Amino acid sequence: MSQTTVTPNRSPVFSSSRLPRWAPAVIAVASLALSIGISLVAGWESKVQWGLIAALLFVIGSYAVTARIEGRRQAKDRVATSLVWVCFLLAVVPLLSLAWTTISNGAQVVDGYFLSHSMNGVLNSDPGGGVYHALLGTIEQVLIATVIAAPIGLLTAVYLVEYGKGKLARAVTFFVDVMTGIPSIVAGLFVLSFWILILGFSFSGFAGAMALAILMMPVVVRSTEEMLKLVPNELREASLALGVPKWKTITKIVIPTAIGGITTGVMLAVARITGETAPVLLLVFGSKIINGNPFEGAQSSLPLYVYQEYGIGTEQSIDRAWGAALTLIAFVMILNLVARGIARWKAPKTGR
Amino acid sequence: MAKRIDVSGLTAYYSTFKAIEDISMTVEPRSVTAFIGPSGCGKSTFLRTLNRMHEVTPGGRVEGKVMLDDENLYGSGVDPVTVRREVGMVFQRPNPFPTMSIFDNVAAGLRLNGSYKKSELNDVVEKSLRGANLWDEVKDRLNRPGSGLSGGQQQRLCIARAIAVEPKVLLMDEPCSALDPISTLAIEDLIGELKEHFTIVIVTHNMQQAARVSDRTAFFNLAAVGQPGKLIEIDDTERIFSNPSVQATEDYISGRFG
Ligand SMILES: Nc1ncnc2c1ncn2[C@@H]1O[C@H](COP(=O)(O)OP(=O)(O)OP(=O)(O)O)[C@@H](O)[C@H]1O
Ligand SMILES: [Mg+2]
Numbered sequence: 056m057s058q059t060t061v062t063p064n065r066s067p068v069f070s071s072s073r074l075p076r077w078a079p080a081v082i083a084v085a086s087l088a089l090s091i092g093i094s095l096v097a098g099w100e101s102k103v104q105w106g107l108i109a110a111l112l113f114v115i116g117s118y119a120v121t122a123r124i125e126g127r128r129q130a131k132d133r134v135a136t137s138l139v140w141v142c143f144l145l146a147v148v149p150l151l152s153l154a155w156t157t158i159s160n161g162a163q164v165v166d167g168y169f170l171s172h173s174m175n176g177v178l179n180s181d182p183g184g185g186v187y188h189a190l191l192g193t194i195e196q197v198l199i200a201t202v203i204a205a206p207i208g209l210l211t212a213v214y215l216v217e218y219g220k221g222k223l224a225r226a227v228t229f230f231v232d233v234m235t236g237i238p239s240i241v242a243g244l245f246v247l248s249f250w251i252l253i254l255g256f257s258f259s260g261f262a263g264a265m266a267l268a269i270l271m272m273p274v275v276v277r278s279t280e281e282m283l284k285l286v287p288n289e290l291r292e293a294s295l296a297l298g299v300p301k302w303k304t305i306t307k308i309v310i311p312t313a314i315g316g317i318t319t320g321v322m323l324a325v326a327r328i329t330g331e332t333a334p335v336l337l338l339v340f341g342s343k344i345i346n347g348n349p350f351e352g353a354q355s356s357l358p359l360y361v362y363q364e365y366g367i368g369t370e371q372s373i374d375r376a377w378g379a380a381l382t383l384i385a386f387v388m389i390l391n392l393v394a395r396g397i398a399r400w401k402a403p404k405t406g407r
Numbered sequence: 408m409a410k411r412i413d414v415s416g417l418t419a420y421y422s423t424f425k426a427i428e429d430i431s432m433t434v435e436p437r438s439v440t441a442f443i444g445p446s447g448c449g450k451s452t453f454l455r456t457l458n459r460m461h462e463v464t465p466g467g468r469v470e471g472k473v474m475l476d477d478e479n480l481y482g483s484g485v486d487p488v489t490v491r492r493e494v495g496m497v498f499q500r501p502n503p504f505p506t507m508s509i510f511d512n513v514a515a516g517l518r519l520n521g522s523y524k525k526s527e528l529n530d531v532v533e534k535s536l537r538g539a540n541l542w543d544e545v546k547d548r549l550n551r552p553g554s555g556l557s558g559g560q561q562q563r564l565c566i567a568r569a570i571a572v573e574p575k576v577l578l579m580d581e582p583c584s585a586l587d588p589i590s591t592l593a594i595e596d597l598i599g600e601l602k603e604h605f606t607i608v609i610v611t612h613n614m615q616q617a618a619r620v621s622d623r624t625a626f627f628n629l630a631a632v633g634q635p636g637k638l639i640e641i642d643d644t645e646r647i648f649s650n651p652s653v654q655a656t657e658d659y660i661s662g663r664f665g
Contacts, residue, residue, distance in 0.1 A: 297568065
């Protein structure tokens, strides 16, 4: 052959064969089906196991199929994407399942009566009763803890960011770090031994609130510190250059600029201590009746109520435990929404 | 209203690093003085020593004298806060307070210093915004956030904020370097008007700008990196740009180095 015909066979440079958009979905369904098949043959019962095998098959499958059709680089890209998806699902599934279990078990219990009555005179095996005393206790204890911890935490953070240099600042930072790691039961034991055993006060909501404040303070310091550091130095300088004293610069310029983030941080800390059980168990003691005075006598709180009702173990009390758990989650959720609202409302405005 | 600045033997440090050494100069009231020189030669540092902002930087330290008319800013018992009320400053990047409206930004200095009469506030804000050539652009939206303005408008807002407290001296550190030519022109015109009332010192990297706006020009230089910056010469702007007495100045201005 002297003359070969020239075939217009140049492959395009930029576009290559692509998987259709629905391909990942098909691979996902296929790997799920395969995983169930394998599990049934092997006799594995656990649905968790099915899911994990399906996830693994999905990642391997995406790589294989993509490498075949689109090329290796796209395949790696696809693997990264599917890993992100798998991790997302692994994180979301327990969360959804937790929310679902609580709502489905608790929704039938929570009603106006449940929220407005205490356990006074209700026997363990009786139906009825409510969480009013526990809700009241939680609100009071958390409020007191916040009133103690938020200002101290805020001022500490202001000190660390705006004034602190040298040894003292480093020492404070170190102790805040240590405090962050204090287990809640230790905070409870500390207040127990100091406030109740040594100083001789009795169990009260206030004692619990002090332990909660100890737990809350480092969280407030840390988050406030981060928020204050985000305030550009130029704003401080602009204010100082107008002849505004430093303390006024901090209170009128720096803190207002960061107030949205600070509020969010405080609210997250509040959400964290709202669910604490151990210190409340040690210091507030638990009570079946309404005690509106946090400074005297035993109170209850929502997590403690859940713990105690669940411990009793009758059908009715377990129902009540779920109802209280739902109330607790809803309470924290509402706090978070409020915090977000405040943060958005107070955030520095841009926009023309 | 404007005051004379008389600097003698001024040296400034960052911790142990000597950034500028032995600077002496006089700045006449109601004049514009431009500082030029290569990057890192200490123009900003020197400018910030003139209203005691240098010591806000951790480790910042100053030796020497700065006389404002006949008072030494570094004399014992002088409160830096009151110095800064007399000597205002505009920064390189516009930095309006993000939580405040346009009105509040201009009023911030008076409000935070607590030295104003409520009835006067509106007038002061209007006067300052007019002084900064911004009034017509913002008079319908004084309650909108200041950060919603364009970069050039924000910079003029910062100038309005600075002049609202009626300082005697206005320091400007590259006030136009983040702005487009039109906004730059607006601010240069403004500087020309402001010098009727204030003593103005401006740092700039733009030779034409220095030539356009200033009456006197100071050239700073440093011998080598890590060495302190020094004042090479200060003279009438025309002379500096036509016939400077030091060779290095001519080299720098004609672009042969720096
Ligand atoms: N915060 C600081 N800490 C330590 N050294 C600093 C600090 N700020 C500036 N310096 C040093 O001081 C010297 C002078 O800096 P300065 O900012 O005054 O220069 P400049 O002339 O304004 O430069 P440019 O034209 O780039 O703005 C430089 O060597 C710089 O590295
Ligand atoms: Mg500079």
